[in-house]
Amino acid sequence: MNRSNEFTSHQSIVSGADFLHLAIDEAPSGGKSEWLTQQIRLALADGRLPVGSRLPATRVLADELGVSRGVVTEAYQRLVEDGQLAGRGRNGTIVVGAPATTAAAKPPRPARPPSPRSVFAAAPQADVFDAMRMARARIDLSPGLPDLAAFPRAAWLRAERRVLDRLAASDLGYGDPRGTPALRLAIVNWIARNRGIRADPGEVLVVAGTAQSLTLMGQVLHSDGISAVAMEDPGSLGARQHLNNCQLDTPPVAVDSEGVRVDDLRATGAAAVFLTPAHQFPMGVVLRGGRRSELTHWARESGGLIIEDDYDAEHRYDRAPVPALRSVLAENVFYAGSVSKLLAPALRIGWLLAPRKYRDALVDAKRFADLGNAALPQLVLARFMESGEMERQLRHLRRHHRRRRDAMIEAVGTHLPGATVHGTAAGLHLTVTFKAGFADTDIAAAALARDVKVHPLSWHCQRSRQPGLVLGYAASTPTNISEGVATLGAVLRQLS
Amino acid sequence: MNRSNEFTSHQSIVSGADFLHLAIDEAPSGGKSEWLTQQIRLALADGRLPVGSRLPATRVLADELGVSRGVVTEAYQRLVEDGQLAGRGRNGTIVVGAPATTAAAKPPRPARPPSPRSVFAAAPQADVFDAMRMARARIDLSPGLPDLAAFPRAAWLRAERRVLDRLAASDLGYGDPRGTPALRLAIVNWIARNRGIRADPGEVLVVAGTAQSLTLMGQVLHSDGISAVAMEDPGSLGARQHLNNCQLDTPPVAVDSEGVRVDDLRATGAAAVFLTPAHQFPMGVVLRGGRRSELTHWARESGGLIIEDDYDAEHRYDRAPVPALRSVLAENVFYAGSVSKLLAPALRIGWLLAPRKYRDALVDAKRFADLGNAALPQLVLARFMESGEMERQLRHLRRHHRRRRDAMIEAVGTHLPGATVHGTAAGLHLTVTFKAGFADTDIAAAALARDVKVHPLSWHCQRSRQPGLVLGYAASTPTNISEGVATLGAVLRQLS
Numbered sequence: 001m002n003r004s005n006e007f008t009s010h011q012s013i014v015s016g017a018d019f020l021h022l023a024i025d026e027a028p029s030g031g032k033s034e035w036l037t038q039q040i041r042l043a044l045a046d047g048r049l050p051v052g053s054r055l056p057a058t059r060v061l062a063d064e065l066g067v068s069r070g071v072v073t074e075a076y077q078r079l080v081e082d083g084q085l086a087g088r089g090r091n092g093t094i095v096v097g098a099p100a101t102t103a104a105a106k107p108p109r110p111a112r113p114p115s116p117r118s119v120f121a122a123a124p125q126a127d128v129f130d131a132m133r134m135a136r137a138r139i140d141l142s143p144g145l146p147d148l149a150a151f152p153r154a155a156w157l158r159a160e161r162r163v164l165d166r167l168a169a170s171d172l173g174y175g176d177p178r179g180t181p182a183l184r185l186a187i188v189n190w191i192a193r194n195r196g197i198r199a200d201p202g203e204v205l206v207v208a209g210t211a212q213s214l215t216l217m218g219q220v221l222h223s224d225g226i227s228a229v230a231m232e233d234p235g236s237l238g239a240r241q242h243l244n245n246c247q248l249d250t251p252p253v254a255v256d257s258e259g260v261r262v263d264d265l266r267a268t269g270a271a272a273v274f275l276t277p278a279h280q281f282p283m284g285v286v287l288r289g290g291r292r293s294e295l296t297h298w299a300r301e302s303g304g305l306i307i308e309d310d311y312d313a314e315h316r317y318d319r320a321p322v323p324a325l326r327s328v329l330a331e332n333v334f335y336a337g338s339v340s341k342l343l344a345p346a347l348r349i350g351w352l353l354a355p356r357k358y359r360d361a362l363v364d365a366k367r368f369a370d371l372g373n374a375a376l377p378q379l380v381l382a383r384f385m386e387s388g389e390m391e392r393q394l395r396h397l398r399r400h401h402r403r404r405r406d407a408m409i410e411a412v413g414t415h416l417p418g419a420t421v422h423g424t425a426a427g428l429h430l431t432v433t434f435k436a437g438f439a440d441t442d443i444a445a446a447a448l449a450r451d452v453k454v455h456p457l458s459w460h461c462q463r464s465r466q467p468g469l470v471l472g473y474a475a476s477t478p479t480n481i482s483e484g485v486a487t488l489g490a491v492l493r494q495l496s
Numbered sequence: 497m498n499r500s501n502e503f504t505s506h507q508s509i510v511s512g513a514d515f516l517h518l519a520i521d522e523a524p525s526g527g528k529s530e531w532l533t534q535q536i537r538l539a540l541a542d543g544r545l546p547v548g549s550r551l552p553a554t555r556v557l558a559d560e561l562g563v564s565r566g567v568v569t570e571a572y573q574r575l576v577e578d579g580q581l582a583g584r585g586r587n588g589t590i591v592v593g594a595p596a597t598t599a600a601a602k603p604p605r606p607a608r609p610p611s612p613r614s615v616f617a618a619a620p621q622a623d624v625f626d627a628m629r630m631a632r633a634r635i636d637l638s639p640g641l642p643d644l645a646a647f648p649r650a651a652w653l654r655a656e657r658r659v660l661d662r663l664a665a666s667d668l669g670y671g672d673p674r675g676t677p678a679l680r681l682a683i684v685n686w687i688a689r690n691r692g693i694r695a696d697p698g699e700v701l702v703v704a705g706t707a708q709s710l711t712l713m714g715q716v717l718h719s720d721g722i723s724a725v726a727m728e729d730p731g732s733l734g735a736r737q738h739l740n741n742c743q744l745d746t747p748p749v750a751v752d753s754e755g756v757r758v759d760d761l762r763a764t765g766a767a768a769v770f771l772t773p774a775h776q777f778p779m780g781v782v783l784r785g786g787r788r789s790e791l792t793h794w795a796r797e798s799g800g801l802i803i804e805d806d807y808d809a810e811h812r813y814d815r816a817p818v819p820a821l822r823s824v825l826a827e828n829v830f831y832a833g834s835v836s837k838l839l840a841p842a843l844r845i846g847w848l849l850a851p852r853k854y855r856d857a858l859v860d861a862k863r864f865a866d867l868g869n870a871a872l873p874q875l876v877l878a879r880f881m882e883s884g885e886m887e888r889q890l891r892h893l894r895r896h897h898r899r900r901r902d903a904m905i906e907a908v909g910t911h912l913p914g915a916t917v918h919g920t921a922a923g924l925h926l927t928v929t930f931k932a933g934f935a936d937t938d939i940a941a942a943a944l945a946r947d948v949k950v951h952p953l954s955w956h957c958q959r960s961r962q963p964g965l966v967l968g969y970a971a972s973t974p975t976n977i978s979e980g981v982a983t984l985g986a987v988l989r990q991l992s
Contacts, residue, residue, distance in 0.1 A: 049681075148665040157653075157660055164653055169644040172840035173971075185545070208704070208866035215864050245864045344668035346871035368711050368741045369865060370704035375842035377870060475669075 019056050020049075024065045032067055036075040044084055044095060055085070055093040137453035139484040143282065143429035143472035146315075146341050147400055152393055159383040163376065171379070177372035178363055179206025179351075186385035187351045191337065194314055196323030197353070199330075205352045205362055206373050209345070210309060213336040213352040214239055216365045217307060218246025220358055221272060229307065230270035232260050234460040236281045239274055239309060252462035255280055259287035262294040272305035277325050278313035282431045282460050282470040284423010286322055295325075299332040305355070307334045312341045314394055315474075316426035317402045331355045339381065341428060342394060349373060349381055397474075401428065407478035408471060408485065415489030428475075431457060433468035438495050440467040446491040452484045515552050516545075520561045528563055532571040540580055540591060551581070551589040633949035635980040639778065639925035639968035642811075642837050643896055651885050652876065659875040667875070673868035674859055675702025675847075682881035683847045687833065690810055692819030693849070695826075701848045701858055702869050705841070706805060709832040709848040710735055712861045713803060714742025716854055717768060725803065726766035728756050730956040732777045735770055735805060748958035751776055755783035758790040768801035773821050774809035778927045778956050778966040780919010782818055791821075795828040801851070803830045808837045810890055811970075812922040813898045827851045835877065837924060838890060845869060845877055893970075897924065903974035904967060904981065911985030924971075927953060929964035934991050936963040942987040948980045 020043050027035035043049040055061070058076060062069040076093050079085040085093050171180075178184065184201035191197040207213050221229065229243050233252030240250045251268040254261040259280060265273055275295075277287035287295065298304050308325045326335035338350030354362050366372065384390050405424060412421055412432055419432040434440075440456035447454055457468030469488065473481055516539050523531035539545040551557070554572060558565040572589050575581040581589050667676070674680065680697035687693040703709050717725065725739050729748030736746045747764040750757040755776060761769055771791075773783035783791065794800050804821045822831035834846030850858050862868065880886050901920060908917055908928055915928035930936075936952035943950055953964030965984065969977055 145669055148668040151665070151668050153660045153663070157657055160656060161653055164649045167649070169647070172644040172647050172842045173641055174841045208870075211864070212866040215866075242864060345670045345867075346668045348866060348868070348870040368707070368738060370708040370711075370844060371841075372844070374704075374844040374870065374873060377873065 019061060019064065022065060024067065033071045033074040033078075036065075036067075036071060037078050040075060040079060041084075044079075049095050055095070057092060135448055135453060137448055138451040139476065139480045139487070140453045141471045141473070141476060141481070141484050142453055142455055143470045144341075145345070145472060145475035146343075146397055146428060147404075147474050148344060150393070150397060150400060151344050152389065155389050155393075156380065156384070159380045159387070159389065160376070163379040163383060167376075167379070171375055175372050175375050177367040179204065179373060180375055180378045180382065182382040183378040183385075186382040187337075190385050190390065191324070191335075191351075191353075194321075195310065195337075196321070196327040197335065198327070199353055203353050203359065205354070205359075205366060206378060207338075207350045207352050207366065208348040208370070208373055209340060209350045210311065210336045210338045211238070211242060212348075212369065213334075213338075213350055214242035214307075215246060216352065216362055216369065217334055217336075217354075217358075218243050218248055219365050220361045221305070222246050222248055223361065224358070226271050226305075228268070228270045228272070230265055230268045230273040231462070232273075232275060232280060233462045233464045234282055234457060235274065235462075236276070236309070237460045240462075243274065250274070250462075252464070254464065255283055255285065257285060258289075258291045259285045260291070260295070262291065262298055265295075266298060271303075272307065274307045274309065275325070276309050276311060278310055278322055279316075279423065279426045281309075281311065282423070282429065282455075282457065284425070284427060284429075284431060286319070286426070287325075288322055292325075296329060299329055304332060305334065306332055308336065310335060310337045312427045313337075314342060315398065315401060315428055317398065317405065317424075319425045326353060331357075334358070342390065342397070343381075343384075347377060347381070349377060401474045404473040404476065404478060404481060405430070407481045408473040411482045411485035412471075415486045416492065429470055429472040431468055431470050433457065433466050434492075436467050436492075436496070438467070440469060442495060443467075443469060443488065443491055446495065447484075447488055450487050450491065452487045454484075454488065515557060515560065518561060520563065529567045529570040529574075532561075532563075532567060533574050536571060536575060537580075540575075545591050551591070553588060631944055631949060633944055634947040635972065635976045635983070636949045637967045637969070637972060637977070637980050638949055638951055639966045640837075641841070641968060641971035642839075642893055642924060643900075643970050644840055646889070646893060646896060647840050648885065648889055651889075652880070655876045655879040655883070655885065656872070659872065659879060663872075663875070667871055671868050671871050673863040675700065675869060676871055676874045676878065678878040679874040679881075682878040683833075686881050686886065687820070687831075687847075687849075690817075691806065691833075692817070692823040693831065694823070695849055699849050699855065701850070701855075701862060702874060703834075703846045703848050703862065704844040704866070704869055705836060705846045706807065706832045706834045707734070707738060708844075708865065709830075709834075709846055710738035710803075711742060712848065712858055712865065713830055713832075713850075713854075714739050714744055715861050716857045717801070718742050718744055719857065720854070722767050722801075724764070724766045724768070726761055726764045726769040727958070728769075728771060728776060729958045729960045730778055730953060731770065731958075732772070732805070733956045736958075739770065746770070746958075748960070750960065751779055751781065753781060754785075754787045755781045756787070756791070758787065758794055761791075762794060767799075768803065770803045770805065771821070772805050772807060774806055774818055775812075775919065775922045777805075777807065778919070778925065778951075778953065780921070780923060780925075780927060782815070782922070783821075784818055788821075792825060795825055800828060801830065802828055804832065806831060806833045808923045809833075810838060811894065811897060811924060813894065813901065813920075815921045822849060827853075830854070838886065838893070839877075839880075843873060843877070845873060897970045900969040900972065900974060900977060901926070903977045904969040907978045907981035908967075911981045912988065925966055925968040927964055927966050929953065929962050930988075932963050932988075932992070934963070936965060938991060939963075939965060939984065939987055942991065943980075943984055946983050946987065948983045950980075950984065 020039060022039055040049065055076065058069050058072040062072045076085060085095060181201065183206055184204040187204050188199050188201050191199065207216065226248070228249035228251055230253045231240050231250040232255050234255060243250050251270055253264045253268060253273065259277070260275055275287070279286065299306060306325060306329065310324055313324070324335060326333040332355060334355065335353040336350065339347050340350070352362065408430060409421065409424060412419060416432060419434055422431040422433065424430045440458050444454050444456040455470040457466065457470055460470065476484065516535060518535055520528070536545065551572065552560070554565050554568040558568045572581060581591060677697065679702055680700040683700050684695050684697050687695065703712065722744070724745035724747055726749045727736050727746040728751050730751060739746050747766055749760045749764060749769065755773065756771055771783070775782065795802060802821060802825065806820055809820070820831060822829040828851060830851065831849040832846065835843050836846070848858065904926060905917065905920060908915060912928060915930055918927040918929065920926045936954050940950050940952040951966040953962065953966055956966065972980065
């Protein structure tokens with residue numbers, strides 16, 4: 001392999017004639033090279049020149065801009081010295097380095113704030129969330145990601161080759177908006193084996209992840225005259241935002257050590273509730289026993305609807321599986337699952353099983369949303385699920401994630417001695433709470449200033465008020481986990 | 497290759513324990529084998545057992561059901577005789593035959609109706625459309641599909657291998673809802689080369705096809721207080737339904753031999769209009785010269801918005817390219833394109849460029865819809881576009897489609913001598929109109945009864961009333977085109 005091949009991943013040859021739509025008139029005379037350097041930096045930052053792009057030859061660009069070749073050569077040289085460009089031989093000049101900031105192409109990572117409080121305390125809540133959610137850090141302990149490095153690339157490619165070998169041409173046309181029959185069958189088998197749900201493939205709607213499930217359900221429930229979906233408190237901020245966006249109120253329902261408080265749910269009068277029964281997000285409680293019976297009673301008695309977000313139920317370490325609520329309450333439960341925590345969020349594949357009454361409306365909503373998921377990834381996933389690859393991946397992730405969880409528990413014990421730890425028996429994150437006299441957003445902001453990103457618990461709270469942090473461990477190495485939590489400890493000592 | 501490999505396309509090993517969730521209690525005593533045959537037939541029909549599925553061994557299933565092995569053997573044998581199952585050797589019993597009807601898994605193809613009129617004339621318009629749209633026929637001349645057999649499977653797989661080889665793990669997480677930087681750059685380059693549009697990757701929103709573009713725009717325009725989007729008449733029924741679903745009226749605007757009637761557009765008072773300027777759907781007119789200036793004037797003067805559905809502009813045969821309206825009216829035009837006609841609708845990838853004012857709202861709408869398109873297919877497509885594979889595919893399709901178009905023109909000349917032919921210089925379909933005293937739905941229904949599917953022009957009409965047929969040629973072989981049009985000729989002679 002020659003050197004140029006190393007950079008061909010997203011390689012594109014950018015024509016000099018159109019290169020970045022540069023308007024040389026804007027360059028100060030005497031500062032043309034500086035100006036050009038800056039223009040290219042901006043293009044590197046906002047994604048117009050991704051890693052692997054090839055720049056025009058210096059001679060071509062100089063001609064195009066009407067400047068001397070030295071102007072272009074100097075600009076390229078500076079960026080080579082910055083580590084952002086490489087080459088300049090026969091293979092041309094190629095973008096090799098990720099930019100320090102990526103303003104437009106990816107959400108910007110703010111420069112280290114001199115006073116983190118100014119970012120996280122002064123701005124309104126929504127802006128704080130946006131700034132923080134978009135921030136990137138060297139050690140990212142945000143919840144919600146599996147180990148992405150464990151994605152089984154070779155097996156995925158093998159499955160894709162097989163699917164492409166055997167595909168009928170008609171499979172490449174407009175398909176069933178509910179999804180391909182093969183994947184719907186595979187999903188039914190998967191949730192039967194792993195979640196105790198018996199369903200017919202005809203009940204399955206393949207969707208673009210649980211975010212889409214929430215929006216489709218939100219539209220359909222709102223059209224059905226439902227104005228509120230009660231939410232666990234603490235509960236997922238992302239889910240709440242999706243439901244609110246469908247003009248649904250989300251009255252909070254307290255969560256205690258046994259799970260969602262059904263008396264509190266009754267008190268809201270809401271006709272529907274959003275729940276994470278298998279591993280409550282973010283507190284990690286499992287809903288079972290008496291509380292589960294109470295909830296079942298509520299649903300049967302009032303016809304109450306439950307949105308069951310089964311987001312990480314396959315990931316359990318020290319306890320027996322708990323069957324999905326859907327397995328006992330088929331006509332009350334919207335059951336939402338996805339491969340985001342099993343394979344990768346970037347696949348954007350999930351599934352939704354709905355009470356019979358809402359199925360046709362949901363299929364219509366999906367059809368109007370996008371006519372149905374793309375076919376190839378569905379067929380590849382079906383093969384993955386049916387061939388045993390998916391179970392293999394899950395076993396691998398479990399071993400892997402358990403080690404990382406143990407590293408997190410150990411680090412929390414060492415560095416956050418006053419914290420209470422919640423929800424360690426399953427999932428991809430744990431939550432710690434403090435008896436502290438400061439806001440958890442202050443901890444998160446100070447940690448971010450030290451290049452460690454965590455979710456403050458308060459983001460996921462409505463009424464509830466206990467400072468805490470939601471700490472994802474699955475996507476970080478034990479070393480990074482340990483270092484990240486040590487940083488949190490240092491921050492806490494500083495704030496106390 | 498041994499025989500079993502021939503059937504592994506969607507092969508799945510269905511566990512006997514859960515097989516079809518059979519409840520043997522429901523079987524009449526003395527009729528267990530008949531009952532089991534029927535249960536399996538249902539599962540074949542509704543997609544629970546797709547072609548390639550492997551059935552449980554007779555011994556395993558018999559044990560599971562608590563019946564004698566002969567009951568299962570007999571049921572399998574009947575289905576082997578029907579041609580739906582094969583094997584029963586060491587490789588097990590495998591589904592090989594498509595079911596006669598596929599009730600749940602795919603929309604049913606109605607049995608040949610004894611009186612087509614009863615289906616297409618008696619039912620209300622919406623039901624007629626649904627029945628017909630879902631009907632399948634041996635020769636399908638519906639518009640809107642490229643030659644799906646020409647999908648470059650090997651090249652796609654090569655590109656995917658390369659992407660998987662070089663992917664960063666973080667690319668598998670939650671990405672930018674606007675799409676990956678690499679694809680947005682590739683799209684900008686593609687539409688610059690092929691559609692005369694100069695844009696920045698920051699302006700591109702990657703979407704799940706034009707259907708999603710329409711729904712996102714519909715939501716955003718409706719939220720902005722716009723109540724109506726005028727529609728070309730005739731114009732795409734599918735686009736109209738999508739806009740109507742967003743609570744937008746779609747007042748009709750006449751189309752004549754020069755394209756959309758701008759005086760008629762002014763008369764509607766609508767603030768926005770949906771157009772197909774490069775190759776009007778379904779009439780095939782190109783909007784240029786005076787009419788194009790008039791439209792530009794309308795947009796500039798009134799701030800009018802244009803949804804430019806550039807659905808098949810790359811496919812042209814006998815004429816020079818016409819730049820997209822977007823290239824001259826960036827702040828008035830929502831520009832929607834996709835790969836559905838270039839590669840395959842099943843990829844569900846398209847792009848939307850919007851006036852600056854609406855961009856943020858569209859990104860939000862996309863985020864709430866599905867958090868952004870799946871990453872892998874975006875990266876593969878980016879590579880495809882930037883490596884020249886996409887142009888190669890387009891050149892191949894042009895040659896291929898031109899031959900099919902010529903076959904269609906010849907067949908129409910031979911078999912439909914009284915018809916006027918429209919829009920042959922570009923696209924994937926042509927339209928014929930008649931001076932006839934009967935409804936075009938009658939022609940389409942009678943043709944469907946003879947296993948030939950076409951779109952009656954009236955489906956795509958609001959006020960306009962000229963009987964005609966919209967005939968897709970790109971997805972059918974010259975032989976089928978010739979036979980299909982001959983059938984239309986026979987039907988016309990019969991109805992005249």
